[in-house]
Amino acid sequence: MELGDSVLDHLRRVAALPDLSGTRYELEGEIGRGGMGIVYAARDRVLDRRVALKVLDLTPAGEAQLIAALEHPAIVPVYEAGTLPDGREFYAMKLIRGARLDRYLAAQPNLPERLRLIWRVGEALAYAHSHGVIHRDLKPQNVMVGEFGEVYVMDWGVTAIAGTPAFRAPEILLDQRSDIYGLGALLRFVLPDPNPPALRAIAAKAMSADPAARYPEVPALLAEIERFEQGVAVEAWPEPLWHRLRRFASRNAVLLWLLAAYTFAKFLIFFLRKF
Amino acid sequence: MRNSMVGGSTMNKIVAGLLFGLLLGALDGATAWFYPEARPMLTSIMIGSSIKGMIVGLFSGWFARKVQSTAWGIVVGSALGLLFAFLVAAMDATKGKPHYLEIMLPGFVVGAIIGFLTQRIGTRHLAKQRTP
Amino acid sequence: MDADTAIGGPGDRFPSTRLSLIEATASGLSSEALDRVITIYWKPVYRFIRLKFHKNNEDAKDLTQGFFTTALERDFFTRFDPEKASFRTYLRMAVERFAANQHAAASRQKRGGDIEFETVGEQAVPTESPEQVFEREWQRQLFCLAVDDLRAHSEGCGKQLEFQIFQAYDLAEGERPSYAELASQYGVPETSVTNYLAWARRMMRSFVMERLRGTTAGWRELRDEMRRVWS
Numbered sequence: 001m002e003l004g005d006s007v008l009d010h011l012r013r014v015a016a017l018p019d020l021s022g023t024r025y026e027l028e029g030e031i032g033r034g035g036m037g038i039v040y041a042a043r044d045r046v047l048d049r050r051v052a053l054k055v056l057d058l059t060p061a062g063e064a065q066l067i068a069a070l071e072h073p074a075i076v077p078v079y080e081a082g083t084l085p086d087g088r089e090f091y092a093m094k095l096i097r098g099a100r101l102d103r104y105l106a107a108q109p110n111l112p113e114r115l116r117l118i119w120r121v122g123e124a125l126a127y128a129h130s131h132g133v134i135h136r137d138l139k140p141q142n143v144m145v146g147e148f149g150e151v152y153v154m155d156w157g158v159t160a161i162a163g164t165p166a167f168r169a170p171e172i173l174l175d176q177r178s179d180i181y182g183l184g185a186l187l188r189f190v191l192p193d194p195n196p197p198a199l200r201a202i203a204a205k206a207m208s209a210d211p212a213a214r215y216p217e218v219p220a221l222l223a224e225i226e227r228f229e230q231g232v233a234v235e236a237w238p239e240p241l242w243h244r245l246r247r248f249a250s251r252n253a254v255l256l257w258l259l260a261a262y263t264f265a266k267f268l269i270f271f272l273r274k275f
Numbered sequence: 276m277r278n279s280m281v282g283g284s285t286m287n288k289i290v291a292g293l294l295f296g297l298l299l300g301a302l303d304g305a306t307a308w309f310y311p312e313a314r315p316m317l318t319s320i321m322i323g324s325s326i327k328g329m330i331v332g333l334f335s336g337w338f339a340r341k342v343q344s345t346a347w348g349i350v351v352g353s354a355l356g357l358l359f360a361f362l363v364a365a366m367d368a369t370k371g372k373p374h375y376l377e378i379m380l381p382g383f384v385v386g387a388i389i390g391f392l393t394q395r396i397g398t399r400h401l402a403k404q405r406t407p
Numbered sequence: 408m409d410a411d412t413a414i415g416g417p418g419d420r421f422p423s424t425r426l427s428l429i430e431a432t433a434s435g436l437s438s439e440a441l442d443r444v445i446t447i448y449w450k451p452v453y454r455f456i457r458l459k460f461h462k463n464n465e466d467a468k469d470l471t472q473g474f475f476t477t478a479l480e481r482d483f484f485t486r487f488d489p490e491k492a493s494f495r496t497y498l499r500m501a502v503e504r505f506a507a508n509q510h511a512a513a514s515r516q517k518r519g520g521d522i523e524f525e526t527v528g529e530q531a532v533p534t535e536s537p538e539q540v541f542e543r544e545w546q547r548q549l550f551c552l553a554v555d556d557l558r559a560h561s562e563g564c565g566k567q568l569e570f571q572i573f574q575a576y577d578l579a580e581g582e583r584p585s586y587a588e589l590a591s592q593y594g595v596p597e598t599s600v601t602n603y604l605a606w607a608r609r610m611m612r613s614f615v616m617e618r619l620r621g622t623t624a625g626w627r628e629l630r631d632e633m634r635r636v637w638s
Contacts, residue, residue: 003551004580008543011550014577015612016637019605038637057630086609254345254391262384266306269377273310 018055019085025053025092036155041095044079051079052095055088066133067091067156074124074151096154098146105140105190114190115225117143120151122183122225126218128156129176138182140189176218177211183221184214198228201237291397292336293329295389300328303385310377327363327382331355332389339393348394349387356386440484443621444498445475446552451544452502459537460506474505489624493632499541546636553614554578557607560614568593572600573607 003011016038020027025042028050032039037056044051068078068091081091098104101117121143125135135142135156144152184206191199202224208214215221228234231251233244249256286294304324307313313320335352342348360382364375452474457467487497535543561570572593576583590597616633623629 003547003554003578007578007580008547008550011554011577011611012546012637014608015550015615017608019609021602021605033634057633086612254349255388258349258384258388258391262381262388265380265384269380270309272376 018053018088018090020053022085023082025051027053037090042092044092050095051092052076053090053092055084055090057088067093070128070131070133070156072124072127074120074153075128075156076152076154096144096146096152098144098152101140101143101145101186101190104145108192111192111195112229114192115229117145117151117190118183118187118225119222121153121186122218122222124151124153125179125183126222129179129218134176135179135182138179138186140186143186175211177214177216180206180214180218180221181211183218187225196228198234198237198239199225202228202234205236286397287336288339288393288397288399289333289336292332292334292339292389292393294332295392295396296328296330296332296335297325298328299385299389300325300331303328303381306381323363327359328385328389331359331386332393335386335390335393336397338390339397340399343394343399345391345394348390350390352390352393353383353387356389357383360386440621441475443618447548447618447622448498448545449475450548451541452498454544455499455502455537455541456506458540459503460510470506470509473509474502477505487624489628493628494622494624495542495545495632499538542635549615549618549636550611552618553611556614556618557611560610561607566606568595569603569607572603573611576600576604577608 017027018040020042024044024046026045028041028043030038031041031052037054040053040055042051042053043049065081067075068081071077076093076096079092079094081089083089104117105114121138125138128135133156135153137155138153142153142155144154146152184203187199187206188203191203202221206214206221215224224234224236231247233239233247239247301321301324304321305317307317307320331352334355335348338351339348357379360379361375363382364373364378367374367378449471453467453471456462456470457464460467460470462470483501487494491497492500557573558570561567572589572595575589575592584592586597586600589600593600595603615636616629619632619636620629623632
């Protein structure tokens, strides 16, 4: 028999649809494709609310339990996990209303806001690392900004091979430092076009090819960003002298102005005495 | 979330005020060296200036413990500086030629600096403060 | 999985479909593996050759046949390295090499190489590249075979009605009937229509996976290829 193109496309689509009979969910539509599965919007019949359902392709090692164990404002809460009639595993989680990071940046937020996003992602990573969970696939498509400005990091614990090349660390064995790489790549991604060299240097250090050359842990990277925001010297960037002076001047502007006023007053008096 | 405390010192503001006042007062007094007629009395000028500075520093530090505002600190400091400089200049005027401008203008600015510094440096409470 | 999905049921047509490609080769079943490959890949290879090398129907058929009989020696499968590419890509590249060699040999014989050119008749306007056509035909074959499997399975376990409804809806060209229309046409409640379709699609999905498993080297490639099929 022959299958026409339209039928083929239709079959391809329906074959992927999850069969939700026997669950409390009603399928509404596809939202997107994550690391190891497809995410659908569904309605929870019992609680009458919309949720996101992630249906996993093949059985990974307990991705749902992994995420459910983490409780953090930037990590999407898992409501339920189960097995579909066709054997695939799924889990239901909060449906995020908001924009993906790459689209959020289209609104041209200012630099402090961009750094805030990185900060939130970093906090989530630090929390996860302290619980032994590594993200492994950190990229703009996996970060969402909710309707209240809150930041979510999605798609945790994806296996190494599925990482996206541009944002994936080069080494084979992935551990915490690969997430450092990912965070650095994210930082570089959110930086606007004329950007401070100190931030570029931080991102570059986090993205060193040699894992040992990167920051040893996420809080270290965040501390660097904080130093930048406070106008203190950043370790990753050995700044030229004139820049260091400029920074010093901007931090201590008031004091310098007062000293200038004093000097000016003295000179004024000195010259006034002549007349 | 993030607190920028310069140095994280455990010195309280009144002490800080006294120290700054002493230092800046002495330096301000030392500039009298550029005026040849004042040079012979340099030592007494410096002492007087230091005391003036310390008094201004004392009050500024006390004020800084009560009110946390860089702007107001500058205002109070400069007002105090002006006041005490005026007193000194008045005392000096009885001795001979008045030098109101030479004393009050720098005194005003030094007071402002002392006011600023007491706002930024030193702790408000008696107990040692933990670094953030 | 329920008992329905036990493959190799009546007729036992593909006894070793559960084995992946490498497993089949390793256990010395490479002719089985070859069969499975041919079943899925014959048409895609044919269409690919037609489009890429501008062959007419007869020449393309010959080349396709030639490829599968001659070029697929025993170690064709063992030389396949799943780390480098999917089996599908590996096969397509082998076809290209084979056809290019034949092409070169033929043009050496014909001095100056005036190879016959014929516009690709059946396959419509080449808005797609030969590689895209190859992949599409591969998907088409996969689903064709899966639907055949489903048909046979339904007949085998007495679920012909389910299959008919599936055929009427999911295999319909053009406009699809509504669930209500199907319900009245086949004399079943509408909820049954939903259930039957769900069952049929679920089965079809597992059949596609089985077919796919036979031509992939491991679960990782299987998963990646599955993604290509759905997206």
